[in-house]
Amino acid sequence: MCGIVGLFLKTDRYRDRLGELTAVMLHEMRERGPDSAGFAVYDEGRPGRTRVTVLAERSTPEWGQVAASLEAQLGAAVTVRSIRDHAVFETDGDGRAARQWLIDHGPDVDVLSYGNQIELYKSVGDPDLVAINYDLASRSGTHAIAHTRMATESAVTTNGSHPFVTGADTCLVHNGSFSNHNQLRERLVQRGESFQTENDTEVAAGYLSWRLREGDTIEQALEQALVDLDGFYTLAIGIESGFAILRDPISCKPAVVAETDDWVAMSSEYRAIARLPGVEHAEVFEPEPSRIYTWSLAS
Amino acid sequence: MNPGSESTILDMEITTLRELNAALHEADSGDFVVRNPRGAHAVAAGINSPVAVTVEGSVGYYCAGMHQVGRVLVHGNASTGLAENIMSGEVRITGSATMSAGATGHGGLLVIEGNSGARCGISMKGVDIVVGGNVGHMSAFMAQAGSLVVLGDAADDLGDSIYEAQVFVRGDVASLGADCIEKEVRPEHIEIVTGLLAASSMQADPADFRRYGSARQLYNFHVDDIDAEVAAR
Numbered sequence: 001m002c003g004i005v006g007l008f009l010k011t012d013r014y015r016d017r018l019g020e021l022t023a024v025m026l027h028e029m030r031e032r033g034p035d036s037a038g039f040a041v042y043d044e045g046r047p048g049r050t051r052v053t054v055l056a057e058r059s060t061p062e063w064g065q066v067a068a069s070l071e072a073q074l075g076a077a078v079t080v081r082s083i084r085d086h087a088v089f090e091t092d093g094d095g096r097a098a099r100q101w102l103i104d105h106g107p108d109v110d111v112l113s114y115g116n117q118i119e120l121y122k123s124v125g126d127p128d129l130v131a132i133n134y135d136l137a138s139r140s141g142t143h144a145i146a147h148t149r150m151a152t153e154s155a156v157t158t159n160g161s162h163p164f165v166t167g168a169d170t171c172l173v174h175n176g177s178f179s180n181h182n183q184l185r186e187r188l189v190q191r192g193e194s195f196q197t198e199n200d201t202e203v204a205a206g207y208l209s210w211r212l213r214e215g216d217t218i219e220q221a222l223e224q225a226l227v228d229l230d231g232f233y234t235l236a237i238g239i240e241s242g243f244a245i246l247r248d249p250i251s252c253k254p255a256v257v258a259e260t261d262d263w264v265a266m267s268s269e270y271r272a273i274a275r276l277p278g279v280e281h282a283e284v285f286e287p288e289p290s291r292i293y294t295w296s297l298a299s
Numbered sequence: 300m301n302p303g304s305e306s307t308i309l310d311m312e313i314t315t316l317r318e319l320n321a322a323l324h325e326a327d328s329g330d331f332v333v334r335n336p337r338g339a340h341a342v343a344a345g346i347n348s349p350v351a352v353t354v355e356g357s358v359g360y361y362c363a364g365m366h367q368v369g370r371v372l373v374h375g376n377a378s379t380g381l382a383e384n385i386m387s388g389e390v391r392i393t394g395s396a397t398m399s400a401g402a403t404g405h406g407g408l409l410v411i412e413g414n415s416g417a418r419c420g421i422s423m424k425g426v427d428i429v430v431g432g433n434v435g436h437m438s439a440f441m442a443q444a445g446s447l448v449v450l451g452d453a454a455d456d457l458g459d460s461i462y463e464a465q466v467f468v469r470g471d472v473a474s475l476g477a478d479c480i481e482k483e484v485r486p487e488h489i490e491i492v493t494g495l496l497a498a499s500s501m502q503a504d505p506a507d508f509r510r511y512g513s514a515r516q517l518y519n520f521h522v523d524d525i526d527a528e529v530a531a532r
Contacts, residue, residue: 028338251417251436254379254397270357270378271338284357284376286397286416289436 002162002175003029003148004255006236006243006266007276008295009141013262014277019139021276023131025265026146028272030127032175033148036161037130038122040171040238043141045117050095052102053088053120054109057158061107063087073101083134086112086121095168110159110196115169117142117240122161142297145238147173153181154198164205167212169240174201175268176233176253184228204229208237222246222292234287236266242296251289258282264295306330306353311339319343326350338378343371346388363390366407382409385426391499398435401428404445410499417454420447423464429499437476439466448495450503458511467492467508480514 005025009015022039067080067089076093087109091098099114113120121134127148131137136146147162154160163171178184181200184207189195193206207228211221218239225246234253237244245266247255257266258273260282265273273279287293307326309319312335323331323346333354336342340359343352343366350369354362357375367386376394385404395413402418404426411419414432418440425444433451440456442464452470459476465488466479475481492505 252398256378256397269338269359270376271340271359274337274357285395286435289417 001032001150003032003268004173004175004234004236005029005272006145008143008243008264009262010264011262015142016140018141018144020137022144022146023137024275025267025272026127026131026148029148029268032268033150034126035151035156036122036124036149037127037147038161038163039136039144039146040113040118040120040163041139041141041144042117042238048092049090049116050098050114051088051090051119052099052111053086053113054102055112055158056085056107056109059108061109066106070098070101074098086134088119113165113171118169118171118238120163120165120171122163123158124156124161143238143243145173145236145243153177153200157197160197160199162201163238164202166205166208170212171238172201172205172208173236174204174233176231178204178229178231178233180230218244219292219294226290239296242294245287245293247287247289249290255287256284257287258284306332308332308334310334311336316341320345323350323352346371357394366390385409395432401426408498427495429495429501431501439464440476446491446495448492450501460517461513463513465491466511468511469503469507475511478514478517479511482510482512484510
């Protein structure tokens, strides 16, 4: 199983309540994935800003000192906020350099996300507790995707939890299983991707990272994913200013979408959407197999 | 619904799913209204008496599963497995259903006023299904008996590996599955469609439907396939 939710706010009416509404949706998907949970929240961003979310599972870094070292390296101001084992670094300096420095020279941490708009949190345990521990409900913004995991392909660990980053401001959640992930992982390693887990979804994320790095648009990358990814999947992909959905050609993994003038919501099941404001007037439909859906503020 | 009779209100904001279904199972007859289902699973599953249930809102998986005798009307949409394994009676929804509606149904009538998702009527064994809109891919997959009437279009691989169920489609068929072919519409088929349109209160001209069914080429072993048979050993 596994549960997926995505909420994209088309107008600013509910942006103060993004986290609260996402937490309600996540709660309804607990039974589909009690092992672990994660969420990515996006705000409107600010030109020139980069945020890097890191996870310190194996160490307890002095975040202030790390920020000071990074600041010296970049020659630009760096701020840091930490919540439990996660920290978000923010700078108007060279964002790519900041991310790379944290990977190469930072403390023993994993970079969960980077970009102008995204922050990403994930952890093992009850999805409701994950939402509380990382303060989902109080967050505002434009869109969010979240996941509850019932592990099938690999161990229950924080790094095996979703979402997985696939590029700047881009991340992925998945319900299903990929059958060719070992072969694909080898191909991607040859092309320079690196992997932290045995997880099949991380391979799909690595695949999209590779396509996006090669210059594909998200639509092109997903078009090619339909050819190269074998297995059962419903994917929700958080992108800059919006999100995308893709289901495999057989589509036995569930998905439902609801849209109003104010928001677009997707989930594994309708009950996650059933309590959103204005849902009684929503247009509700099931996404078609092999069809790429995107919603974006940019378009 | 029986005019003038009192309906029993079951509000899922205060009634648990088990209490709801237990009340429906205990009743010998009567009218029930289910409020605030909010996508809950297994709403009104296992009914086995002439009750009439109206569900006000959308439901989750397996609504009216294993249904017998009674009537269930859903004002909303339904998710996976609507009326799965229906034996008799009637289940109707005003909205759309997702995948596997009417799966393995042995009898009775399922009416979906909107669209149905993938594998509508998969392995149906005698149920009649009328869909006001379109059906998704692989509908009537391995369907054995009963009729599927589609007023809209059918997506790819309609009737894949179908046995003796009959499929009637008014709109376009994207493609037929293995061993499914278009067949001649004879007067007895017009009669079947006319009857099901009347039973489901759907408006359409029975003469507009085309009929699809089994070519019966997968039923028996063919000596031409002997090489494949040997290779598989």
